[in-house]
Amino acid sequence: MSRKPLIAGNWKMNMTPAESVVLSQGISNRYSRGWNKVDVVLCPPTIDLRSVYTVLDFDKSNIDVGAQNCHWEPSGAYTGETSIPMLQDVGANWCIVGHSERREYFGETDSMVNKKVRALAEAGLNAIVCVGESLAVRDAGEASRFVCDQVRAALAGLDAAEAAFATIAYEPIWAIGTGRTATPEQAEEIAAAIRATVADLVGEQAASAMRVLYGGSMKPANADGFLECPDIDGGLIGGASLKVEDFTALVEIAAKHAE
Ligand code: PEP
Numbered sequence: 001m002s003r004k005p006l007i008a009g010n011w012k013m014n015m016t017p018a019e020s021v022v023l024s025q026g027i028s029n030r031y032s033r034g035w036n037k038v039d040v041v042l043c044p045p046t047i048d049l050r051s052v053y054t055v056l057d058f059d060k061s062n063i064d065v066g067a068q069n070c071h072w073e074p075s076g077a078y079t080g081e082t083s084i085p086m087l088q089d090v091g092a093n094w095c096i097v098g099h100s101e102r103r104e105y106f107g108e109t110d111s112m113v114n115k116k117v118r119a120l121a122e123a124g125l126n127a128i129v130c131v132g133e134s135l136a137v138r139d140a141g142e143a144s145r146f147v148c149d150q151v152r153a154a155l156a157g158l159d160a161a162e163a164a165f166a167t168i169a170y171e172p173i174w175a176i177g178t179g180r181t182a183t184p185e186q187a188e189e190i191a192a193a194i195r196a197t198v199a200d201l202v203g204e205q206a207a208s209a210m211r212v213l214y215g216g217s218m219k220p221a222n223a224d225g226f227l228e229c230p231d232i233d234g235g236l237i238g239g240a241s242l243k244v245e246d247f248t249a250l251v252e253i254a255a256k257h258a259e
Pocket of ligand 1: 175177215216
């Protein structure tokens with residue numbers, strides 16, 4: 001099955017609302033016809049979602065907006081959290097879940113990731129579910145087992161229709177923001193194992209339709225190697241998503257691979 005590539009930008013905790021208007025406008029200005037071969041999602045900080053959505057909506061671009069986190073309950077006494085209905089209200093139709101920084105610094109567990117993925121599917125939002133091993137796990141030869149266990153936990157209890165709202169991003173922790181990338185061979189090996197795990201959970205058809213992304217210091221200079229891999233369908237981009245030139249170059253490269 002041919003899957004449409006997806007390039008998603010994770011801005012992390014960067015860009016004020018005013019700066020987010022400039023960056024999203026810069027990206028939108030470069031929008032070209034070839035881009036409809038690629039799904040493009042910008043994931044700014046929560047406070048920027050409305051401004052970024054407004055820019056993209058005004059430009060009538062096909063670029064989508066995503067959050068970097070959500071709570072699984074629709075409302076309630078959860079100080080500091082943002083619900084899925086709130087995200088929908090400001091135009092987000094994607095949400096990153098289980099990023100390694102949230103797991104490491106904010107104690108996000110596999111069970112919380114699963115609750116978020118289920119709540120997003122129920123609301124009809126797309127989840128970008130991040131999985132990835134530490135260097136210690138890789139060095140112990142356990143990368144594939146560890147990552148596939150994370151996938152099983154994240155998708156637990158979902159049927160094929162619900163799993164269709166999920167995209168898996170394989171992000172080896174040792175490659176995030178470090179300038180050190182996995183090799184395309186290492187990334188493909190894990191992406192294929194992820195797809196086999198998804199097939200085991202929700203069936204071959206759902207697995208062959210599901211997009212698996214690579215993330216970890218992806219930039220225009222190294223993107224070709226990853227996007228050529230049969231089980232890698234795009235990228236989750238951190239640092240390079242903050243630069244108009246780099247991010248738009250990555251979308252162009254993905255469009256070329258979609259041809
Ligand atoms: C990320 O944080 O999801 C990421 C891939 O970051 P970077 O591209 O900066 O490694």
